[in-house]
Amino acid sequence: MKGIFNINDKIMEVYITQYALSKGIQKMDGQIEDIVCLISNHFYKKRYYKPDWHITKEKAIERAEQMRLLKIEFFKTQLNKLENLKFEL
DSSP, rough: OOTSSOOTTOOEEEOOTTTTHHHHHEEEEEEEETTEEEEOOOOOOEEEEETTSSSHHHHHHHHHHHHHHHHHHHHHHHHHHHHHHHOOO
């Protein structure tokens, strides 16, 4: 069954946040192996490691928000450095 935990093949719906700031949170079916989530179809296999995948939508949103705030803080620091930059000869 797509998107629901299945004991036979251990496929379940997961949320990928690795590229949340550029592509958004992606919902995929994956096989969970310890801390590794393996996403595969007929063309490729992709491994995601914690904290880049989540079982619940709420945890994925929480992680994406954390990533967003960290990126904002990074840009504030960079902006402050540029504003205080002085050129002298």
